Every structure is written in structure tokens, then in C-alpha cells.
């Protein structure tokens with residue numbers, strides 16, 4: 001009995017006082033799963049991410065991680081709060097996250113961590129809950145970036161200019177300096193290291209100018225071949241921002257200096273090659289800078305006790321569906337890459353396929369730090385997935401998505417919501433802005449895809465009679481998800497439009 005008591009004491013002691021792992025959370029901006037080796041896309045053979053691939057091969061790769069709104073600010077807010085947009089109030093790019101809702105650094109600090117936020121923040125208010133911060137203003141610049149940091153003057157007046165540098169190198173320099181010289185080594189660290197790259201318009205460091213120069217980048221199967229979607233063919237209803245001339249242009253070809261007199265398919269091919277090379281050169285710069293961080297952790301002897309997490313704030317369309325940018329609920333845009341390295345608990349080379357979303361990140365990081373999920377967070381810790389344990393029976397079967405910024409920014413993406421299950425995806429383009437106004441409204445439309453047989457979402461099954469009962473079941477799941485989240489922007493105009501088109 002006495003022995004048991006001592007053992008119990010030792011167990012508790014070991015949980016609370018053993019070395020907590022350091023946690024290095026690396027996030028890039030718009031680094032999509034197609035642009036990795038490890039995710040096995042058409043681009044994988046280009047080998048643009050050897051260091052991230054190695055990290056995944058020695059750790060765990062997650063295959064079904066989704067954001068709940070594929071744009072920067074809302075995804076970042078969900079990661080920091082562990083809450084859905086409907087709860088934290090960050091529905092679009094204009095919103096700003098109040099400092100008292102920056103829950104993740106608040107909780108990590110409470111757990112005894114020294115915390116740092118370096119790079120792209122994009123939540124507007126001061127990241128004041130971090131012990132140290134050095135962040136880009138808004139999107140920041142690719143070259144000669146300016147940073148905001150704590151100082152004598154009030155936020156955001158204390159600034160630092162990194163002249164002669166590319167942002168990916170500068171952000172890594174700042175992180176390495178903090179790790180090497182500034183942090184309190186008596187505490188474990190929690191560092192959020194956020195690259196600006198490869199956000200558009202992509203600008204790489206000069207040393208990558210010739211990278212992939214002589215390579216022909218493989219095209220997606222649906223660059224020149226876009227079957228009609230729920231909202232019609234490209235010609236009949238010109239939504240989205242195209243790479244080819246089949247969709248209206250956001251100005252991409254002009255910005256890239258492509259001869260506007262070229263006809264298709266030559267024009268689209270030329271835009272695509274230049275667009276992708278610029279993007280992949282930025283990705284290569286991110287991958288090389290990740291290696292700098294890992295090399296430092298190894299050299300300083302803390303690599304084995306550091307959880308290294310790598311993700312992107314959402315996916316990105318690289319010509320799939322003849323679209324650029326994100327925003328859409330299509331897989332390339334909604335899906336997030338996620339790699340975690342921590343050999344103490346992760347079986348080398350693991351792959352996971354649970355349905356995870358970006359509200360789960362904060363609860364999981366807290367679990368790695370030995371903290372239970374606070375009641376106000378809506379996400380669920382997936383520590384069990386990291387450890388290779390069985391999926392809990394009550395794990396989510398669908399994940400909800402909503403994009404509010406109806407037809408914004410010349411990117412012309414209609415507002416929509418939907419659910420992504422393990423096999424099927426149901427999307428409802430309800431066709432109006434946040435106020436439900438008729439101005440700028442678009443026709444309502446539904447889409448259903450079988451992701452197991454149609455991973456490129458080419459074949460909309462919504463009108464096929466064989467899927468009627470599945471659609472009925474999924475519409476109920478969609479209703480339940482919206483009810484559970486208490487969608488706060490619902491007004492009578494939007495509800496009337498949704499009701500009118502629900503059984504369409």
C-alpha cells in the first residue's frame with residue numbers, strides 16, 4: 001500500500017515537474033498540401049520541401065486537417081482561440097482579435113511557458129500576451145520588412161526595419177536570436193514562428209531566382225477542363241479568379257507580364273508556369289529556413305525535447321478548377337497541411353486521417369503542455385492521434401465550413417457553407433452577403449462530391465437521384481452544425497434565402 005502511494009506521488013510529480021516539452025509552432029501563409037513532397041500531389045516529384053518531408057517521415061503527417069474558413073485572419077483567430085468564427089467573432093479579414101481573447105498565449109504562460117510570437121500575426125491588436133513579440137504589420141513586406149515589437153512607445157509605434165533581407169530569412173533570424181540570446185532557459189518555450197511566405201504576390205529571395213527555371217511544372221487535371229459546377233459553367237456564371245481566360249481575371253496574367261494577346265490554351269499555360277514557379281520559389285525559401293530552425297535546436301541539444309509543429313493557415317488553389325487564391329470550400333483551399341515531430345511520443349513515419357479542424361490546434365498544444373482544454377474552447381485535443389492511440393468513438397464525423405466574404409476583392413467567390421465528412425462533401429452557395437442584401441446576390445446552388453472516387457471534385461452528384469437519401473442526411477447534419485454554432489450573423493433576409501433554396 002505504501003509502495004502504491006509512493007508510486008502515485010511519483011507519477012503525479014513526473015507529470016507536473018518533469019521537463020515540459022518546448023513547443024515550436026511553425027506556420028506559413030497559404031502553403032498548401034499540393035506543394036509538399038510528403039503529400040504526394042502532382043507536384044511532389046519537384047522535391048520542393050525536402051526538410052519538411054524529412055520532419056514528417058520522422059514524425060507524423062495528418063491527412064484530413066481542415067480550416068473552417070479559408071482566409072488568413074479567421075483561420076489564425078481559430079488557432080489562437082480554439083473557437084469557431086461564430087464564437088470568437090472573426091468572420092472576415094477586417095476583424096481584429098481583442099487582446100483578452102488571445103487565449104493560447106494566455107494559457108501557455110499560465111502553464112509556466114515562456115512565449116514568443118514572431119512573423120505574420122494579422123490579428124491587428126497587440127499580441128501583448130506573449131512575453132516577446134516581433135510581428136509584421138498586416139501582411140508585411142517580402143523585402144526589407146518592418147516589424148512591430150514591444151518598447152517604450154505604445155503599440156504599434158515601436159518598429160524595427162530589417163533592411164537588405166527577405167522576410168522568410170528575417171523572421172528566422174529574429175526567432176534564432178530569441179532562442180539563442182533572449183529567452184529564459186529555465187523555462188520551456190512556446191514559440192509561434194509565422195512566415196509571410198508564400199502569400200501572394202509571391203516574391204522569393206534572389207538566391208531562388210533560377211530554381212525550377214528549366215522545369216515544366218505539371219498542370220492540374222482541371223486547369224483547362226472545368227465541368228459545370230452547381231453554380232453553372234464558367235462561361236454562364238463567371239465566378240472566381242481564373243488562371244486561364246475561361247474565368248474572369250483578377251489581373252494575374254497582367255501582373256505576371258504575360259502577353260495578353262495570347263489565346264488559350266497558350267495563355268493559361270504561360271500564366272500557370274510563371275505563377276507556380278514564383279510560388280514554389282517562396283516555398284523552397286520556407287523549407288530552407290525550417291532547416292535553420294531545426295539545425296539550431298539540434299546544435300543546442302533541445303531538439304528531442306521540442307515538439308515541432310508545421311502547418312499553413314489554410315490551403316491554396318494552384319490552378320485547380322482554373323482558380324487561384326483560397327476562400328472556396330474545395331479541397332485544395334480548405335485543407336491544411338500538418339506535420340508534427342516529437343519522437344518521445346510519436347512513432348516514426350505515422351500518418352493520421354481523423355477529421356481535424358483548426359479549432360483543435362489550441363486544445364492539442366495545451367494538452368502537449370499538460371493542460372486540460374479550457375471550457376470556453378470548442379476544439380478537441382487530438383493528442384491521442386499524435387500518440388497513435390485509437391480514435392475515440394465520439395470523434396467528429398463532419399467538419400463545418402463557412403465563407404462570408406461574398407464576391408469580395410475581385411476574387412468573386414460567392415458566400416457559402418457546408419460540411420466535409422470522411423467521404424462526402426456538401427456545399428451550399430446561398431448567394432448573398434452578410435446583410436442578405438439583393439444587390440450583388442448570386443443564384444443559390446448545391447454541390448455534393450464523393451471525395452473517395454472524385455478527389456478533384458469534378459463530378460457534382462447533387463442532382464443524381466441515387467444520392468437523395470444521403471443528401472437528406474447531410475442536410476440534417478448541416479442544420480445541426482449551424483444550430484450548434486449559433487451562427488450569429490443570421491438575419492431574416494439570409495434565413496429567407498436559405499429557406500427558399502434549401503430543397504432546391
Ligand code: CA
Pocket residue numbers: 029030071072199313314
Ligand atoms: Ca493565409
